Amino acid sequence: MNKPVGTQKRIIASKHVKLGQKNAKGQTYTDINDIFYNTEQKPVFFTGSEVIKEAIRRASVGTSVAYPITPQSEAAALIGELYAEGYLDEYFRGESEFAVMGQCAGAAFGGHRVFTTTAGPGTLRAMENFPMWAGSRLPIQVCVTCRGINSPLSIQPDTLEIHYLLETGMLVWHAETAQDLFDYILKGFIVAEQPDVHVPIAVCCDGFFVTHTKDTVELPSEDLCLTPYDPYKSPVTVMDMESAPIRMMRDPFVMKSNYISYATHASWQQEVQSAVERSRKHTIPMLDGLIDEINTDREVLVVASGTAVSQSREAIRLLEQEGIKVGLVKIKTIRPFPKEEIRQATKNAKHIFVPEFNIAGWLAREVKAILPDNERVYAGPHVAGGMTMPSEVIAEEIKVHLGIKPSPNRRRP
Amino acid sequence: MSKEKIQLCEEFASIMPPEYQELVESATYGKQDRGWKDIGSSKELIEQHSLCAGCPESIAFRYILASLPNPEDTVFVGSTGCTSLVFPHVAVQNIHSLFGNQNAIASGLKRTLKARFPDVEKDVVVLAGDGATVDIGLDMTMQSWFRQEKFTTICFDNELYANTGGQESGLMQKGFVAKMAPKGKSFDKVRLAEIAREAGCAYVAMLTVSKPNRVEEAIKNAVYVAREIGPTFVQLYTPCILEIGKQSMEGLDEMKDSETIGGRFVQKEFITEEAQKLIDSIKVETKARKKSAKDAAKAAKSG
Ligand SMILES: Cc1ncc(C[n+]2csc(CCOP(=O)(O)OP(=O)(O)O)c2C)c(N)n1
Ligand code: SF4
Ligand SMILES: [Mg+2]
DSSP states (O other): OOOOOOTTSOOOOOOOTTTTOBOTTSOEEEOHHHHHHSSOEEEEEEEHHHHHHHHHHTTTOSEEEEOOOTTTHHHHHHHHHHHHTTSOSEEEEOSSHHHHHHHHHHHHHTTOOEEEEEOTHHHHHTTTHHHHHHHTTOOOEEEEEEOOOOSSOOOSOOOHHHHHHTTSSOEEEEOSSHHHHHHHHHHHHHHHTSTTTOOOEEEEEETTTTTSSEEEEEEEOTTEEEOOOOGGGOSSOOSSSOSOOOOOOSSOGGGOOSHHHHHHHHHHHHHHHHHHHHHHHHHHHHHTSSEEEESTTSSEEEEEOTHHHHHHHHHHHHHHHTTOOOEEEEEOEEESOOHHHHHHHTTTOSEEEOOBSSSSOHHHHHHHHHOSSGGGEEOOOBOOTTOOOOHHHHHHHHHHHHTSSOOTTOOOO | OOSGGGOOOHHHHTTSOHHHHHHHHHBOTTOTTOOGGGBTTBBOSBOOOOSOTTOHHHHHHHHHHHHOSOGGGEEEEOOSSGGGGTGGGBSSOEEOOSSSOHHHHHHHHHHHHHHHOTTSOOEEEEEEEHIIIIIITHHHHHHHHHTTOOSEEEEEEOSSBTTTTSBOOTTSOTTOOBBTBTTOOOSOOOOHHHHHHHHTOSEEEEEESSOHHHHHHHHHHHHHHHHHTOOEEEEEEOOOTTTTTOOGGGHHHHHHHHTSTTSTTOOEEEEOHHHHHHHHHHHHHHHHHHHHHHHHHHHHHHO
């Protein structure tokens, strides 16, 4: 479970005219700060999929569009049950992930809060939509329950798809546990919808490990829900013909090969990037920082995201028993990437290990790219294709690399 | 039902561009029986266009914009192609997102507007090229019809991919030699109107844009039926004069030729019984309203 967040930190004002009123289901629209920090949280023992449902029950979502793909199918179907009970205005099955993301975009253009889920090949099928969402400033949330994308067909856990999301202009958060998933889904809406952010968000988790296992999660009362999305706070026009339809431009930029056109596109790309960066100030109080640090004064550190963090926690405990002291940095947001925080947290480290559930080692690359003396970074251990990463494997690899234990692969003379 | 939304704040009125001033003064938002005949006597909802000179798409745009029953509560969804060059000049909100996903966008949009404005009729109208509607987007086009999504799909059929320079499209005629069909297209023009009927459209019309009154009628029927009954589809022949080697003044003749007996675009309509009833009742209502207005005007004159 996450570190508790101090209630003294008042997050952003999610003040809304509806605060305190009740919705059709009898839930009270409540400020996100109060939902998390000023009301009782009760423990439940749920699967990750059920946790997604419970988050959406409290999220005042307008539209959700579903499409089956393991391991998110259960969550997507559970949201359908919420719709049938009257918690959402609209819900239906689309015809493909590409279409689903378009349907989500249409709903968001029209002013709804929108949630969807996808995974693996679905994420890649949908890919063209993600930069479109960001460029159109649609604060849609997609929950990505990562799985393999390779051929031959795989449905196993693998986080390679997150790599493809990094430059889409979306916020990308990576949940370690079911508790994170619940928190990030609700908090993600609030951060993504801030007028000075207003970009889409991918809340990622490791498929199966989080979606299909049961965990103890503390939930606020189901009588509380987020204040609804206010489309008229959007920095771009809502497509509902409730405001003057202006003529947007004399010369559509798409067809012009001139400096004004290039500059327009370039500055809009910069603006989307800046919006992602601006999310930091809302996210830091909301998630109690973009990273968590444990014993980062130590010379050996593990830097990780997702369930690789949980496995590393246990590996660190095992190493500690042998007298090897290792610290931990948990990265919660991959976009914006917590550059400064990681630099600070690793400034005394001599060895930095980045364990990952994918073959590319994209997190290690990200970490290497921002650190001075990046020969300190060891990209591994990696597993892929659905393999588990036992804590012993992490501990072993750390010992081998530190020269405490000989390499099992070393040739005998 | 008015121009309320576009009113100018007095203090700033003088600095607003003249084309906006004209919109406020004489556009036909909110006019009940607006139609193609308003063209010339009132401000049109299209300012300019950056299409080729004489491109029939431009006149099609003007007729459609003049004929929409409720532009003040209509949102367009477009797609990539020559039409996307026009939308930035149109005084009705419109969405361009990607190429071929227009009916997916419209599905999400229409449902959301219905949920957010349960008491206001918000019309959603898709307007896209033939490549977008049939080739890359056919799945989403048809699925929205299967699902009975209540919006209108208009296809500007110019029988090729114009915006990318004249490549073969599914709506191109068989045998036509084009880019990417160097030996001539090997299969027949896709029968989209029939597909639309079979896929569940309650009203389907296929015609050219040579006659504005016919375009007006088709658009109005399509929008009214989409409101009450289900998906509707209008396929308009808007020849790409550039790519078929015609002069700017030859578009009209090309359309007229294609709609004469035996031509590809002889006007056809497929209307379900339910839709026909609705269309008839609207006609009766409109006639009665116009008559009573005329009578009232006469009475006022003589009285
Ligand atoms: C995913 C994707 N594929 C291809 C294109 C390139 N493209 C842009 S417009 C266009 C042709 C449009 O043809 P059509 O829909 O018939 O419209 P027209 O230009 O003929 O009016 C194509 C292929 C694109 N923008 N996006
Ligand atoms: S390329 Fe063809 S369809 Fe496009 S504007 Fe020119 S004439 Fe019209
Ligand atoms: Mg075309």
